[in-house]
Amino acid sequence: MRKLGILTEDHQISETVYPPIHLERPPIEKHVVHAPHTINEAYNYQKPSSFSRALRLDLGGYKVLLVSGTASVNEKGLPEHIGDFKAQLWRTYVNITNLLAAEGMTWHDVVRTTNYLRDIERDYGEFNKIRTSFYTWLGLDPLPAATGIQARLCWETLLVEIEVYAICKAN
Template identity: 35%
Template structure:
């Protein structure tokens, strides 16, 4: 199931590479072929924190995912990019089951922009702040 989509840059074509379809239920492509970008953005792990860095929504993985995605989007926007420019996304979590149960908080945000970046979910024992259940890092290019 290989198909082509157009990203935010008018002259840039992304070829979606999906030899099987299981990943579409999670809103990501298994691979993407893109032309060489002119600008790279590496986004440090973003978490469910406010503007001062204080943790919000302790104990609520869904709310943490939603806020984390907003924080990722803020960095992308500040760089003049958006989710369609994301080449790779890594989701770190201290609770894989709860994250999978709340995964719509990720896919809803991506679907709004038509993005399907290759994504990896990694279970970890702890994140930067006590009570933080999720952290997301991305690499974007345009």
């Protein structure tokens, strides 16, 4: 860590790498969002992971919700519908819907999604068909901005994972 400049010669954390919290401009307040009846927290996985499911930011009369990559995981932190892409995608939508609802939001507040597919060539057609029917059923207009990416997901059993950004006026 000294070679990387993280620690000083006397084993102190280098302020050039990790500066102290600045008092003249404190960090924005962040609120952790939970939907425990649907999906557990990543730090409670059998192999814990260090991220929040979602964070809410309150910005000048608006709520911004940042939903981490969410997949077909149940309330016990176990994968659901192994090997079934369609069922995994629907379970992912259920999980995201419940995270949105935890903050009084819906898919109508979603402005952007990033969609990760393990095998985009094999699954994109089915993904787009389901996404289109889901968005049509919800009556979304305009549709959220989106990106589709082929990626190796955190567990071999997961076939799809979605990040969401949502914004609405605060009450």
